[in-house]
Amino acid sequence: MSDGFCGTHLQIMVRTRGLGRALGQVTGRVIPASDVQDDPVEAPAAVEDIPADILVDAGVEAAEDQPQGFPGGPSDPSVLTAYADHVACSVWTGELSSHGRKVHSLGRPVPAIEGLIAGTRLSPLIACSVDTGDQGLLSAFVERWHQETSSFHLPVGELTITLDDVSSLLHLPVIGDFHAFEPLHVDDAVQMLVDLLMVSPESARVETVQCRGPYVRLQWVRDIYQRRCQAGHWTAAARAYLLHLLGCTLFANKSATNVHVVYLEALRDLSMTERYAWGVAALVHMYDQLNDASMSHSRQLGGYITLL
Structure with missing residues (x-):
């Protein structure tokens, strides 16, 4: 022919x-x-x-x-029929949840606990959160993340986030002890809240029931922080502040509202907290959560834009 x-x-x-x-x-x-x-x-x-x-x-x-398509996305959705469920669509429609606002709303720790917070080596997280980001940049990275390799597949090759990036951007220790966060039963979570945040068993039970597991709302933690400061219980106030900070940064999840109580265990003895390799924990958690958040059924990226 x-x-x-x-x-x-x-x-x-x-x-x-x-x-x-x-x-x-x-x-x-x-x-x-x-x-x-x-x-x-x-x-x-x-x-x-x-x-x-x-x-x-x-x-x-x-x-x-003919459908009009999506802003910043495909103009002809007849091919990418599931794009409406893609997390990149949430970025463009403003449904992306940024925990940076929650960190800023709580503000810096009160002077009485500044020394305790600085001693844990977690204080750099207070300034690392962002309220907004470049939607096009975030969307491009989200669409190119693949859980098979835990990396971004770009036209120039593969790109991933390393421990050096964590150390340089977040100024967290990447060398130190590892803390094993064991699975936590709801009853153990209630007892931990009573012991470390000085809340009543009834209040802790109601909160975990509302969150349907060993979790507490970030708003609830902010309220506890204010109450402990008013009562002068500075160690409990420092733990509440750090739990809220960790829930908004290193250990953010796609719920955009809750934080796991298990992280309080690493804050039990604040003099030991500085010894942990927080940067390593942050990188492992981010890889695991990005794999889940990049799937079409997940509508929120939560605080994972911290390192992006």
């Missing part, structure tokens, strides 16, 4: 694309595209038999039927 014939045949097929739909609107029946393209030479003659005004009206109606 010559190149000239292939080119002519391709041009004719392009010109007749959508002809079956136009003819169907005129004749009142559906005409498969294969029936129109089986005889591409005769197709233009069929077009000439249809009044021009009918073809124009059909074209306008077809254009009106």
Whole structure:
């Protein structure tokens, strides 16, 4: 088959694309595209038999039927049919949850606990959160993250976040002891809240029931922090402040509202907290959560924009 014939045949097929739909609107029946393209030479003659005004009206109606697409995303969603459920769509529609506002709303620790907070080596997290980000940049990174390799697949190659990045951006220790966060039963979570945050068993129980597990709301932690400061219970206030800080930064999750109580265990003895390799824990947690957050069923990135 010559190149000239292939080119002519391709041009004719392009010109007749959508002809079956136009003819169907005129004749009142559906005409498969294969029936129109089986005889591409005769197709233009069929077009000439249809009044021009009918073809124009059909074209306008077809254009009106076409979806408008997504801002910053595909203009023709007929191919990417599940894009509405992609987390990148949430970035563009403003549904992205940033914990930076929660950190800023709590503010810096009161002077009485500044020394305790600084001694844990977690105080750099107070200034690392952002309220907003470049939507196009975030969307591009989200779409190119793949859990099989835990890396971003870009035109220039693969890119990932390393311990050196964590150390340079967050100024957290990447060398130190590891703390094993064991699975926590709700009863153990209640007891931990009573012992370390000085709340009543009834209050702790109600909160875990509302969160449906060993979790507490970030708003609830902020309230506890204010109460402990007012009562002068500075160690409990420091733990509440750090739990809120960890829940908004290192250990953010897609709930955008809750933090796991298990992290309080690492804050039991604040003099030991500085010995932990927080940077390593942050990187492992971020890889694990990004894998989940990049799936179409997850609508929130939570605080994972901290390192992005």
